[in-house]
Amino acid sequence: MSERGTRLAAYLDQRRRLGEPGIVPGGLAPGELLGLLATEAERKTGAKKKAEVGVRAVVRAATRSRAGSEAKPVPPQLGTADYEELREIALACTRCRLAEGRKTVVFSDGNPAGRLMVVGEAPGADEDATGIPFVGQAGKLLDLMLASVELSRQESVYVCNVLKCRPPGNRNPRPDEIEACAPLLKRQIELVAPEVLLAVGLFAAQWLTGSTKALGKLRGEVYSYQGVPLVVTYHPAALLRNPGWSRLAWEDLQLMCQIMDSK
Ligand code: URA
Secondary structure, eight states, X not given: OOHHHHHHHHHHHHHHHTTOTTXXXXXXXXXXXXXXXXXXXXXXXXXXXXXHHHHHHHHHHHHHHHHSSOOOOOOTTGGGOOHHHXXXXXXXXXXXXXXXXXXXXXXXXXXTTOSEEEEESOOOHHHHHHSOSSOSHHHHHHHXXXXXXXXXXXXXXXXXXXXXXXXXGGOOOOHHHHHHHHHHHHHHHHHHOOSEEEEESHHHHHHHHOOOSOHHHHTTSEEEETTEEEEEEOOHHHHHHOGGGHHHHHHHHHHHHHHHHTO
16 A cells, blocks of 8 residues: 555544544545545546446346356366365466456455455456456555555455456456356355455446346445355445545445454
8 A cells, every 4th residue: 555545544543543433634534535535546547437337237147147047167176176276277267258368367365364355346457467456546445445444455355356357458347257257256255255245346246246236226235145244335446436435435344344343
């Protein structure tokens, strides 16, 4: 995290200890401040806006096929693979077209024994180049969000994506790509066995909840994915584009913390 992010996280922590969780400099809510910081990052990168309608349609189709019949056969050992075997299966995967254009398979980052598992959408260019999820601008905001609730990937958070390979030009994942990759994520969740899952963005949220609702309708509730409590929030890239949603994201993080505190 940047020095600025570290200082912000420390400040938020201090306010929380003082019993003022909603107060940050300038009278902004913490999430709003995160959003403003993120806006600056957005100006630098010129992040592209995604078509929400297109996203919804794609995940709807993929969610259907999750429950449905057309899934390709998965490698037979995947369902019983241990963590290292699963990683190796993922690194060698050619089950969908994304294998052709990828530089790297982006399997995970953080602590596989972490309490919290964050599931995002798919690697972008930075992640494809490094093999590490959430290292670009959205990843920096994700780290800042985690730090604001005293969590870090180094210690207690495991981070991965629905798709392990980058869709060309950062286009939306296609249903058959999600379908091909889902068994990896399913086994990954079983093996990491987190206390709580945090789905960031529509693709992860819809796949994990099995719902086709819009993200704004999904957030604010606790779900169960195979018995693991699941909270849904906006993707940090969406927060970069829509700083006004940051307060809602902050509330989602508080909901997640309530579950973690109760464990
Ligand atoms: N967005 C994601 O959903 N995942 C990443 O790893 C990077 C950006």
